[in-house]
Amino acid sequence: MKISDLYLNSDKPVISCEFFAPKTERGFQSLNKVFEKLKQASPAFYSVTYGAGGGTARPTLELVCKIQDEFGITSMPHLTCVNHSKEYLINYVLELKENGINNILALRGDMPDSDGFVPHPEGLRFAADVVGLVGELNHFCIGVAAHPEGHPDSTSLEEDIQYLKIKLDAGADFAITQFFFDNEFYFKFLEMARNIGIDKPIIPGIIPFINSNHVMKFAKINGTYIPDLLKEQMFEAGDDRKRSTKLGVEQAVKQCRELLDSGVPGIHFFTLNNSKPTLSVLQRLGIN
């Protein structure tokens, strides 16, 4: 199933969940339980992250196949061009195709040990180039990343949206955003995107977080704004998983209600490989 068809044809919001590929057999076993539990919410598709540099290339491939073959759910591997030659990327993408995968989230990724991005000498520079390479096979539905608060490397939001347009014009079918805690950034971004002629789905990414300290660290790296009250509550919850999860779920429910009321075509949940918080959000929203 192509994910673009889900967005086109679904009469209800398309719910998707993101997981990271475990590196151990034990990790795979515990994900089985997560998938079993999430089944009750009937998510439309699952995506699996790719460790920039290729550290999870095999586990990512294994997991997307498992999701489709054993759980019967459409899956989408992420793919970055960090430290990869074009030849490597083409071979990997062909392997995905041979394994029945029809969707890819095409990304640039970040260098593991450096601030700036340095392309592989025989590789690619931007996510738009990955879109072009994947698109040449005429097989995949392609998603890309969007950054409603601006990508940390870019000089302005206007510039970033132009680059998003380039990725979509290069053949991508939809975009999924980085997580955000203030919906106004998403609404403004969407309006700016529509104003420059972007008409493809831009799906909000929502994180029902489970550790406040961790999510504050990610937010700092991504340049994500945290509203004052939420920040105060996050500091209070700190590493306390129970308090953090309660806060993460409350925040996600609040954001999702407003997003769904505005008519978004779907919501993408960064699950952090946990079923409970995402399920709680969906139950509170009446989507399961």
Ligand SMILES: Cc1cc2nc3c(=O)[nH]c(=O)nc-3n(C[C@H](O)[C@H](O)[C@H](O)COP(=O)(O)OP(=O)(O)OC[C@H]3O[C@@H](n4cnc5c(N)ncnc54)[C@H](O)[C@@H]3O)c2cc1C
């Ligand atoms: C939903 C989602 C899932 C993700 N999954 C993963 C994952 O699995 N693995 C992982 O490592 N990372 C992942 N990331 C993070 C992502 O790799 C980083 O945000 C990375 O820094 C940028 O990737 P991009 O695909 O947006 O890059 P690009 O679109 O290439 O943008 C990167 C930077 O270059 C600029 N730029 C783009 N095009 C041009 C151009 N033509 N000329 C000049 N400047 C340009 C942009 O403004 C931006 O500053 C994910 C992000 C999101 C939102």
